[in-house]
Amino acid sequence: MRRGLTVRARVLAAVLGAAAIGLVVAGGLSYLVQRERVDNRIDENLAQEVEEFRGLAESGVDPQTAAPFTSVDRLLFVALQRNVPGANEGMLGLVDGEVAWVPSSADLRLQDDAPLLGAVAEQGPEAGIRARTVDGASGSLRYVAVPVTVSGDPATGMYVVAYSRDREHADLVDSYRTYVLAAGASLLLIGGVAWAVVGRLLAPLRLLRETAQRISDTDLSGRIPVDGGDDVSRLGHTVNEMLDRLEAGFNAQREALDDAGHELRTPITIIRGHLELMDAADPDDVAETRDLALDELDRMHRLVEDLILLAKSQRPDFVRPQPVELGRLVDDVLDKAQGMGERRWAVDTRAEALVELDEQRITQALLQLVSNALAVTDTDDTVAIGSEIDPGRAVRLWIRDSGPGIDPAQAESIFERFAHGNSRRHDGSGLGLAIVRAIAEAHHGSATVRSTPGYGSVFTIELPAVRIVSAGRDDDITTENTP
Numbered sequence: 001m002r003r004g005l006t007v008r009a010r011v012l013a014a015v016l017g018a019a020a021i022g023l024v025v026a027g028g029l030s031y032l033v034q035r036e037r038v039d040n041r042i043d044e045n046l047a048q049e050v051e052e053f054r055g056l057a058e059s060g061v062d063p064q065t066a067a068p069f070t071s072v073d074r075l076l077f078v079a080l081q082r083n084v085p086g087a088n089e090g091m092l093g094l095v096d097g098e099v100a101w102v103p104s105s106a107d108l109r110l111q112d113d114a115p116l117l118g119a120v121a122e123q124g125p126e127a128g129i130r131a132r133t134v135d136g137a138s139g140s141l142r143y144v145a146v147p148v149t150v151s152g153d154p155a156t157g158m159y160v161v162a163y164s165r166d167r168e169h170a171d172l173v174d175s176y177r178t179y180v181l182a183a184g185a186s187l188l189l190i191g192g193v194a195w196a197v198v199g200r201l202l203a204p205l206r207l208l209r210e211t212a213q214r215i216s217d218t219d220l221s222g223r224i225p226v227d228g229g230d231d232v233s234r235l236g237h238t239v240n241e242m243l244d245r246l247e248a249g250f251n252a253q254r255e256a257l258d259d260a261g262h263e264l265r266t267p268i269t270i271i272r273g274h275l276e277l278m279d280a281a282d283p284d285d286v287a288e289t290r291d292l293a294l295d296e297l298d299r300m301h302r303l304v305e306d307l308i309l310l311a312k313s314q315r316p317d318f319v320r321p322q323p324v325e326l327g328r329l330v331d332d333v334l335d336k337a338q339g340m341g342e343r344r345w346a347v348d349t350r351a352e353a354l355v356e357l358d359e360q361r362i363t364q365a366l367l368q369l370v371s372n373a374l375a376v377t378d379t380d381d382t383v384a385i386g387s388e389i390d391p392g393r394a395v396r397l398w399i400r401d402s403g404p405g406i407d408p409a410q411a412e413s414i415f416e417r418f419a420h421g422n423s424r425r426h427d428g429s430g431l432g433l434a435i436v437r438a439i440a441e442a443h444h445g446s447a448t449v450r451s452t453p454g455y456g457s458v459f460t461i462e463l464p465a466v467r468i469v470s471a472g473r474d475d476d477i478t479t480e481n482t483p
Contacts, residue, residue: 024183043142060078072157089163113136146159207225313441323469327387329387333367345382346382347385348385355469364435396462
């Protein structure tokens, strides 16, 4: 597949394109405005020259006679003698269509410019006085031609003043050549800065791609180094969190498969061994083998169900929090626990509050703790349930028993999979406390045990992240019931 431009190159091209368009538009508009101003200045100068000539013709006097002018030729001579052409300016006087007078110091030699002379001749003395443009021999000329007549003189004249537009625009063109060079340098600077900035902004994406290439189904440990707080950096954080969840899910799946393979191997071996040794002709042996096989299959079924539950605990929808009355939850668990065995049942404390949690999962965890307590106690032992909201606004629930207690060295390991602790019965799957911890962690909480050998144990589920909708006062209730 043909590779296209990289994101970095495309962003850089877009930035440079936008900057170039902006510079061209700004420079072009500025050039046109300045060009228009130069042309307006030329027209203003021509108008001023016309006004000065009119003043001389209407109210001036001949310096030789101190009397009004008597001839067109003399008027044009004095007018050109008094005016010194400026830069890029030219003048001349025409008498009866012929060049009569020209300044000696003019930049423009209008007398040699045939296109201009032809345009003035075509204009004629009857044409209006206004600025015109002609393409002369020395470039574009902006000129004005003033018809001249003097009373008593049959001759007709033309007073012509012209400016070279090309020369007047030359300085402006030079300025904009400098602008073009500056704009080019600016684009290079903008390109360099944009290349560096875009590269820095896209670095997490590049690391994301490299990390994704390294990740396989057996190695999910790669993470994206993220430094910053912009949108792309937050994307890196989000991807890292996603990889954390994926790794946790794969690890949980791998552990579930390993555990299932390890734990299912034993009952399968037992069933297979008894079936191979069974005497099909002996009804008692057949019945005994059948009962053993059904018992092992029931154990396998419970094991598979518990493993499935642990696998589901990694899913985001494992718990579905809803507002729950904490006091009623404790009462419901106690009612269900009393039907599980004959003990001295009690409630240590009962908090009255409306909290958001998954009532079904928390009930499942508490009843599992009750089941564990029943496994290590006798009928004259106490099993108590309690709930409270501590000053840190964490919801805490617990199951307390007066059994033999737990060795402190086992306090953490009993929450691992297939741990049996001090239970006198080992017919469970060994996944009960692991399920309790999974339910607590799904609520962003924890499951712990506090125990003293010989004095019983307290298993606590603490849920600091549970939202407390409303909290009332604690009812300190301690009851005992021997069914």
